[in-house]
Amino acid sequence: MATLPEAAALLSLLLALLPLVLGIANLRHYRRPEAEPPPGTAVSILIPARDEEATIAAAVEAALASRGVVLEVVVLDDQSSDRTAEIVRAIAARDPRVRLEVAPPLPPGWSGKQHACHVLSGLARHPVLLFQDSDLTLAPDAARLASGALLATGAGLVSGVPREETGGLAEALVIPLIHVLLLGYLPMAMMRRSEDPRFGAACGQLIAVRRDAYRAAGGHAAIAASLHDGVTLPRAFRRAGQGTDLFDATGLARCRMYRGWREVWAGFSKNATEGMATPSALPVWTLLLFGGHVAPWLLLAWAAVAPLADSAVPDFTVAAAAAGAAAGLLFRLLLAVRFRQSILGALLHPLGILLLLAIQWSALLRARRGRPAQWRGRAYPGGLP
Numbered sequence: 001m002a003t004l005p006e007a008a009a010l011l012s013l014l015l016a017l018l019p020l021v022l023g024i025a026n027l028r029h030y031r032r033p034e035a036e037p038p039p040g041t042a043v044s045i046l047i048p049a050r051d052e053e054a055t056i057a058a059a060v061e062a063a064l065a066s067r068g069v070v071l072e073v074v075v076l077d078d079q080s081s082d083r084t085a086e087i088v089r090a091i092a093a094r095d096p097r098v099r100l101e102v103a104p105p106l107p108p109g110w111s112g113k114q115h116a117c118h119v120l121s122g123l124a125r126h127p128v129l130l131f132q133d134s135d136l137t138l139a140p141d142a143a144r145l146a147s148g149a150l151l152a153t154g155a156g157l158v159s160g161v162p163r164e165e166t167g168g169l170a171e172a173l174v175i176p177l178i179h180v181l182l183l184g185y186l187p188m189a190m191m192r193r194s195e196d197p198r199f200g201a202a203c204g205q206l207i208a209v210r211r212d213a214y215r216a217a218g219g220h221a222a223i224a225a226s227l228h229d230g231v232t233l234p235r236a237f238r239r240a241g242q243g244t245d246l247f248d249a250t251g252l253a254r255c256r257m258y259r260g261w262r263e264v265w266a267g268f269s270k271n272a273t274e275g276m277a278t279p280s281a282l283p284v285w286t287l288l289l290f291g292g293h294v295a296p297w298l299l300l301a302w303a304a305v306a307p308l309a310d311s312a313v314p315d316f317t318v319a320a321a322a323a324g325a326a327a328g329l330l331f332r333l334l335l336a337v338r339f340r341q342s343i344l345g346a347l348l349h350p351l352g353i354l355l356l357l358a359i360q361w362s363a364l365l366r367a368r369r370g371r372p373a374q375w376r377g378r379a380y381p382g383g384l385p
Helices: 004-026 056-064 084-094 112-123 142-153 169-174 177-185 188-193 211-217 219-223 229-239 260-270 281-309 315-338 343-347 349-368
Strands: 042-049 070-077 098-102 128-132 136-138 157-164 206-210 244-255 373-375 378-380
Touching: 004 177, 004 281, 004 315, 042 056, 042 112, 042 142, 056 070, 056 084, 056 136, 070 084, 070 112, 084 098, 098 112, 112 128, 112 219, 112 229, 128 142, 128 211, 142 157, 142 206, 142 244, 157 177, 157 211, 157 229, 169 260, 169 343, 169 349, 177 315, 177 349, 188 244, 206 211, 206 229, 211 219, 211 229, 219 229, 229 244, 260 349, 260 373, 281 315, 281 349, 315 343, 315 349, 343 349
Parallel strands: 042 070, 042 128, 070 098, 157 244
Antiparallel strands: 128 206, 136 244, 157 206, 373 378
């Protein structure tokens, strides 16, 4: 009969192997798009912007460099207090493909981004709508290939995760975990076969939709109060019978998502209760993530110090813990190389998992206490789903 340490080591090994095996399988399906859109495909690139003077010029200029599609770029200034509108206005003065629009006041019951995207969708003139964040820069082929992926598959929505650039250690530890969660725990082959909304996933930084499918799904109005369009928008499409898909946008777009520890914590906290941080989901995620990515290292540490206390450690415990630690590290390094991520962040992977779980549990406790999420100078009082 297995001892408790042996059972814990075996469980941690199985939980470490799960994302590695699924991740390797998913990498066969998660690819850069290759399909070409029909000649003359027209795309509206839609950019909501609130106090984005540091990044908006680069975002607009990169969008204007798109090739292979008929193009317009519409920027919605969402009550900015900086030079965002002035910068876009100057670009629009020399390129008629750019339009600067001003957002109306935020209505009750809406989050800022969803309302801005809703307004933008009504201003767009073309049948393909490409929503992008204002701190994201597109490669010249991005709009064309995203449109090709959208129209070739017949999906209503496609989305890609850009190259997530990181600066400080907090960014390098936490932001790359987007790929860990996406590729290690979402079976993409099943996602493409199933219409189940629970398989809906996207990256809110870069989403392309067909206008007709967008209207059928209710668009951003269907998720008006959401702070997590990467989860809620594709699920709204799937509930309306519109397919969704994912592609690798590492070579098609880049973004520095957050800067520094405070932004990392606030950014991942703001929408946590619409994803992992629910009373039913977070204990499961804690078991999967802590058990598979942290526990093997704790067992190895215990095995290293146990002899000092004259305690015997079963050989199986050491072997299973070592295999689990190696599997988790291998998966993280594989993703770091494949998606051009920080190697240091990958080597400190267990610490990143602990930080992510701390953010999620903090968000859950905040929601239970009725404290609002804060983002971009706005408070969102939402509670638990």
